Amino acid sequence: MTAITTIRIDYAAxxxxxxxxxxxxxxxxxxxxxxxxxxxxxxxxxxxxxxxxLPTTQLAAASTLLASLKLI
Incomplete structure (x- = not known):
């Protein structure tokens, strides 16, 4: 079983x-x-x-990409 992480981005952000x-x-x-x-x-x-x-194992890569898009 894979652990799942949820990222929430407020519309205002x-x-x-x-x-x-x-x-x-x-x-x-x-x-x-x-x-x-x-x-x-x-x-x-x-x-x-x-x-x-997303799978928690991909959280670091997702965070890097989202930061490069200025979403987080």
Missing amino acids: LPKYLERSRPDAIAGVIEAELRDAGITAEASDVISHIKIE
Whole structure:
């Protein structure tokens, strides 16, 4: 069994270059970026934030990528 980590990003914390009126599209872009980097992740639009779920073993790599995108 693999441990799963959840990352939550508040909409207010998103960089201004992202179109905040389309949170579902933002989640799709984040998920695609993570997958392109070889990180198995699911990103979804939740009412108050973007939720990203991924194997805990990939947390460091995901954090590095999300930081480079200025999301965390």
